[in-house]
Amino acid sequence: MQNNSNILHQTSVDEKIFIIRGIQVMIDRDLAELYQVETRALNQAVKRNIDSFPSDFMFELTNEEKSELITKCDKLQKLKYYPSKIKVFTEQGVYMLATVLKSKIAREVNISIMRTFTRLKNQAVPYFDIIKRLEKLETEDTKTKELLRNVVQVINSMQELQDEAEQTTQKIGFVKE
Known part of the structure; x- marks a missing residue:
């Protein structure tokens, strides 16, 4: 070993x-x-x-x-x-x-x-958990709010891309006949 x-x-x-x-x-x-x-x-x-x-x-x-x-x-x-x-x-x-x-x-x-x-x-960390935490953040600063909104959009896009890839990808492998 x-x-x-x-x-x-x-x-x-x-x-x-x-x-x-x-x-x-x-x-x-x-x-x-x-x-x-x-x-x-x-x-x-x-x-x-x-x-x-x-x-x-x-x-x-x-x-x-x-x-x-x-x-x-x-x-x-x-x-x-x-x-x-x-x-x-x-x-x-x-x-x-x-x-x-x-x-x-x-x-x-x-x-x-x-x-x-x-x-x-x-x-x-699961994407939805990050989104929930970010959405709970409250701030009066408009720049910070906009930044958080953009981060949530990016994370949502990443999740959508991953979900789409998993659903639309044709599995290739060996099949028992």
Whole structure:
């Protein structure tokens, strides 16, 4: 475990979590690196256990999503010419990966990843809670009132965008036939 702990300290799990389709996910390549297996081996394990990975646990990026991800994150430039579709895993998919890989390293890394997902969730304050608090603020200063109104509008817009993304995004994944 000592060796694995050093790897996780050197490679921040936070930097490997992306938001795609309004969901926190990790890409197959990063997970393979953390689990100390080849990406090919990780994807083969998934393929052998496809029933364990419904579309809300894992999905493949569209070409547009892949391009956007590569554009936003310089460290992923190598994936630009990656011949296979990039698979991404939600929190539940990451957990399922550890059960499929069945190695001591996978279990240890998985604990760290789960703690990171939990910490990120706990840091996020629901939008409606922020809005309620802001609306309760009373002030006589017209500039402050206008600023608070603008902040509430921005937060509402962010929530609407997230809700729309979750509703209109077609889920892509493997379907059991």
